Amino acid sequence: MDGGRLSIRHWGWSMNDLTRLANSLMALDDKLVSCMKCGFCQAFCPVFDETGEEGDVTRGKIALVENLAHLVIQDPEAVYERLSRCLLCGGCNFSCPAGAPTMEIFLEARAIVVSYLGLSPIKKAIFRTLLPNPRLFSTLMKLSSPFQGLFIKKDNSPQNTACVPMFKAFIGERHIPMLSKKTLSAKVGTRDTPAGKSGLKVAFFPGCMGDKIYTDMAEACLKVFEHHGVGVYMPDNQACCGIPALTSGDLKSFGKLSAYNLDLFAQGKFDYIVTPCSSCTATIKEHWQNAEDLTSAQRAFARTLGEKAMDINAFLVDVLKVTPPEGAGQGKIKVTYHESCHLMKSLRVSKQPKDIIKMNKDYQLVPMKEADHCCGCGGTFTLTQPELSAKIGQRKRDNIVASGAEVVAMGCPACMMQISDMLARNHDSVKVKHTIEIYADSLS
Amino acid sequence: MLSDSLAKEFEAIVGKENVFTSEADRQNYAYDSCVWTPRIPGGVVRPTNTEQLGPIINLCYKEGLPMTVRGAGTNLSGGTIPDTTDTIVILTTALNRILEINEEDLYAIVEPGVITAPMAAKIASKGLFYPPDPGSMSVSTIGGNVAENSGGLRGLKYGTTKDYVMGMEVYANTGDLVRCGSRCVKCATGYAISPLLVGSEGTLAVTSQVTLKLVPPPKASKAMMALFPDMQSASKAVAAIISAHVVPCTLEFLDHATINYVEDYVKIGLPRDAGAMLLVEVDGHPAQVEDDAVVVEKVLKDCGSTEVVVAKDAAQKKNIWEARRVAIPALARAKPTFMMEDVTVPRSKIPAMIAGLEKIAKDRNVTIATFGHAGDGNLHPGILCDKRDKQEWARVELAVDDLFNLGLELKGTLSGEHGIGLAKKQWLEQETSRGSIMFSRRLRNAFDPKGLFNPEKIVGARG
Incomplete structure (x- = not known):
């Protein structure tokens, strides 16, 4: 990455530009000052764990943002580079003794710095053209799915991944998940069913990965809703929740994606909006309402929607009162559970997914060391910081294998992708499943 | 900033990836947990084995570069803030091996970058107990604990870090390895050097190994x-x-x-x-x-x-x-700036100290909330303020002065566990004497004639 960094002179920056950037960052001053520099975040940062560098831990990043805001440092690219070496796992936000809003600081600082430095062309193309255009996105996927056999090599791993020799330069040694032959939206289309015996109706937001990659998992969710007599509103032209744009500091695209989805869901009537992806849930719950360029009606609706947003595990356990029977979890198949960051640290959902696993009597839940340690995916982090991502992922893989489980379950498709990759690279036989798949398997 | 040629010399010792000279990297080692003005060092060097410490010290000594050794940077008295813009920060985070936990003779030998809480947990998993529990133990390093003589909640019954250091290996200003103490319970061999090094805040030598006493845990x-x-x-x-x-x-x-x-x-x-x-x-x-x-x-x-x-x-x-x-967490959330002192008074003087603190808060119009270790008289008056408010900050500085004066009037001490560093230097003579300051400087001069080991800390190297 370093080689591609241009110094400020090459960007043709003037002191004037820098002062404007610094002034914009001063909007964060109240948040920045809440960091008391105690350094306790060192105990909770997966990136710092690997590198031991102050610039990789929250305190160090906040110090740099502060220094940029006060023009103590005049190298915004160096600050941005440090800011991008963050998984946004929320571990520091969750544990900060001073309650510093570290996630807000990182997201806002990235956006401000990106608005001055500009977005990389590839990110711009994806965020501004592909993601806000569900039809185009699906068409592209539809076109590429039948041909994936031509350039990607299925590796016959138990994780059902593939490697892509042709794109080695871009994705490295990664074992990527196979695309579904048909996306969920193509298979199921728009669904609008009334509430059944539960008396409840949910909007279902499968997320990009649920729609295009882990389609079986998304179908498992629909099966579970049906089993519990839950009505479903699922328009077939949902756009990405926007988190990749948000975390990359592209607030413009994030605003467009939020507005598009808000208008779409405003057309349905439902009690909750449920997703099988903790990152999507967190985005709908916390971020849509703060997106830029929303009309006041959209913003008001986003707040209502935020209150209705739920992770599917939490919905089943907390709302539908799904409870594992006494002495559950003694089956033959050993399963271990990975605590996804957004699920545990942002949404504080931890017990419910384990209850959902216990609903299948064939499984036995075994503990994993450091279950709440990040898997190293971090959304676009895995693409921009492949080496760090793999190091953090390897640690997760080692803990999974050491647990002795045959299956590792989790509540986040991004973690599923990363963990499948790490297991496939190590030629492990452990299968990767979403908690809902395990539960759905137990339903006839 | 470190010149390119000097950077290369450090790289020859620790490898290119362990010498940090960019502006951003240096700025990240300009501060610690103390509310004190940061100072950006000349460079940061991270040895990956303890043998590299000798050559690093030799090079700094030859070039006249001040050194500040840093672990987790959680110091509360500014002990890890660089003294000059030439300072080389020696980072111990990669010297993090637990070399031995001996269950028969009840000791552990560790490198300075070992983190306290995970080490204590590993010791506990072997059925033994390392009692010192400083508040920052989830991230603090043993090297830092030893340099500051860190305390914790268990001080009253179990003592502080000083009571658990059986021996040390350090590198002297000459780059030579110095062994002191032993793994035996009794040791009357030569000068008792390690007790002098404990709490010396990086001003006498650079720690490369510590032998810690372990005890059976309470049942x-x-x-x-x-x-x-x-x-x-x-x-x-x-x-x-x-x-x-x-x-x-x-x-x-x-x-x-x-x-x-x-x-x-x-x-x-x-x-x-x-x-x-x-x-x-x-x-x-x-x-x-x-x-x-x-x-x-x-x-x-x-x-x-x-x-x-x-x-x-x-x-x-x-x-x-x-x-x-x-x-x-409660105090830190109340206001943007939370300054925690560790003035310590004889147990019986706690009520007088608390009453005095209440008076200071009123007189100086600042907010003070106090908690601490009642058993050993170690108080943590927390000053809640906003350092960006210049007027309030001026009042806080006066209140801090009052607070130390009061502690000393009550026959207390400036620091129970955070050390003197930069932040409490100005009251040290008041607690001790001019003679003590000069004696300390002469002592220091014997260890470090050029005054390059964390020079401004405690008593300063000169003057």
Whole structure:
């Protein structure tokens, strides 16, 4: 990455530009000052764990943002580079003794710095053209799915991944998940069913990965809703929740994606909006309402929607009162559970997914060391910081294998992708499943 | 900033990836946890094995570059803030091996970058106990604990870091390895150098290895919480517990202001009008613990406690400790800047100190909330403010001056566990004497004639 960094002179920056950037960052001053520099975040940062560098831990990043805001440092690219070496796992936000809003600081600082430095062309193309255009996105996927056999090599791993020799330069040694032959939206289309015996109706937001990659998992969710007599509103032209744009500091695209989805869901009537992806849930719950360029009606609706947003595990356990029977979890198949960051640290959902696993009597839940340690995916982090991502992922893989489980379950498709990759690279036989798949398997 | 040629010389010792010279990297090692002006060092060097320390010191000494050794950078007196813009920060985070945990002879040998809490956990998993528990132990390093003589909650019964250092290996200004102490319980071999190095704040030598004493863990413990109408009666209870010949492993207090900030934050139903809260834990053999708990409960009631809660199980114990556990988070959230001092007074002087602090807060128009280790007189007056408010900050500086003057009037000491560093230097002569300062400088001069080891800290190297 370093080689591609241009110094400020090459960007043709003037002191004037820098002062404007610094002034914009001063909007964060109240948040920045809440960091008391105690350094306790060192105990909770997966990136710092690997590198031991102050610039990789929250305190160090906040110090740099502060220094940029006060023009103590005049190298915004160096600050941005440090800011991008963050998984946004929320571990520091969750544990900060001073309650510093570290996630807000990182997201806002990235956006401000990106608005001055500009977005990389590839990110711009994806965020501004592909993601806000569900039809185009699906068409592209539809076109590429039948041909994936031509350039990607299925590796016959138990994780059902593939490697892509042709794109080695871009994705490295990664074992990527196979695309579904048909996306969920193509298979199921728009669904609008009334509430059944539960008396409840949910909007279902499968997320990009649920729609295009882990389609079986998304179908498992629909099966579970049906089993519990839950009505479903699922328009077939949902756009990405926007988190990749948000975390990359592209607030413009994030605003467009939020507005598009808000208008779409405003057309349905439902009690909750449920997703099988903790990152999507967190985005709908916390971020849509703060997106830029929303009309006041959209913003008001986003707040209502935020209150209705739920992770599917939490919905089943907390709302539908799904409870594992006494002495559950003694089956033959050993399963271990990975605590996804957004699920545990942002949404504080931890017990419910384990209850959902216990609903299948064939499984036995075994503990994993450091279950709440990040898997190293971090959304676009895995693409921009492949080496760090793999190091953090390897640690997760080692803990999974050491647990002795045959299956590792989790509540986040991004973690599923990363963990499948790490297991496939190590030629492990452990299968990767979403908690809902395990539960759905137990339903006839 | 480090010249390219010097950077190359450091790279030859530790490898290119372990020398940091960019502006951003250097800025990240300009501060620690102390509210004090940062100073950007000339470069940062991270040795990956202890043998590299000798050549690093030799090079710095040859070039006249000051050195500041840094672990987790959680120092609360500015001990890891560089002194000059030429300073080389020597980062110990990669020297993090636990070399031995000896279950027969009860010691552990570790490198300076080993992190305290995980080390203590590993020792515990072998059925042994390393008692010092500084508040930052989840991230702090043993090298830092030794350099600062860190304390913690268990100080009263178990002592502080100094009581657990059996021996050390350090690199001297000449780059030579110096071995001191031993792994034997008794050692009368030569000068007792390690006790002098403990608490020397990186001003005498660079630590490369520490031999730590371990003890068998207590088999049982019991926690109690007591509320008092005022600090006076709580303090009486503390003295009465000791007079009754019970030495609790922890004996903590929260003052009226802290209780209220905690209640604001966690809403656990603490009485807003309580003057003080004591948290007492006794540990040891189960029968002894039962006996001691009965004595402590009686003393607490006799001394006028309005409410005593004795934890019946682990869950209740956790609840009892909740108020203390969240004290720092509660105070830190109340205002943008939270400055925590560690002035320490003889136990009997705690009520006078608390009353004095209340007066200072009123006179100087600042907010002070105090908690701390009642058993050993180690107070943590927390000053809650916003350092961006220049007028308020000026009042805070006056209040800090008052606070140290008061502590010294009461025959106390400036620092129980955070060290002197940069932040408390100006009061040191007042506590000791001109002679002490000069004596310390001569001592220092013998270890470090060029004055390059963390030169500005404690007494300064010159003057």
